[in-house]
Amino acid sequence: MLDIDQIKQILSNMNFELEENTERVLNILIENDIISENDIAEKLEVKINGARKALYKLKEVGFVEYTKERDEEKKWWYIYFWKLNRGRLLEIYQRYKEKRVKEIIKIVKEEKEYSFESKSGDKYSYDAALSMNFISEDGKPLLEINNYEFLSNLDEEMHKLNSEIEELKILRSEYKAATEVIEE
Known part of the structure; x- marks a missing residue:
């Protein structure tokens, strides 16, 4: 297989x-x-x-x-x-992809939470930036984050992974059925 x-x-x-x-x-x-x-x-x-x-x-x-x-x-x-054990390899690979999807969901959630960042890379929510008058701790203005392209790429990767996971599920069930026939 x-x-x-x-x-x-x-x-x-x-x-x-x-x-x-x-x-x-x-x-x-x-x-x-x-x-x-x-x-x-x-x-x-x-x-x-x-x-x-x-x-x-x-x-x-x-x-x-x-x-x-x-x-x-x-x-x-x-x-x-x-x-x-090819069936086990497919299972491990599926879990690997599922873990990656969870990681992407976490990154997307974190990225959507922040609207501004300092030049040093520290990120702030809109409310936090507002409370700081949009000035970082080092006295420099905060920059608005434009992460639309990054989020779009993550979303695309997540959809691709979910599609691959569904394909792996089908492949695993086909493999399981084939090995059961061989064992009989």
Whole structure:
């Protein structure tokens, strides 16, 4: 459903940078439903710790999971098997966008609250500016804020994000339905 380029784009959009080794691990996870960390290290031709470091970095984002099984040869040892959870990635990405929408709403609310600012960047509501006779604490006149374009850009970004969130909801439900069919 999600190919490597789409996954990389999602990670990039969330400001998650892939190091070369992490990207190679991601490629291996995409190609395999489930794979042991030993096999990943072998494919990468790196020590197991190098593979684990990349796997843990991907796990931090929350869309890579593992299970562990006892090693038959070494009873006290575990083998970890890793897999990519595309549905979880879509969920995380949706939450990321929803969080951004909330941030924009907060910024818009704050920006609409202020009408004037000083040359040093301090912002004041109309009432506060009036009570100061439109003169800042440093004795210079307050400037009226013209943030129409800024607010318009934020509004546009918010509408775009809301549209993308709706698309993600559809994609998530399609993915869930597809994986349920596979599991049956």
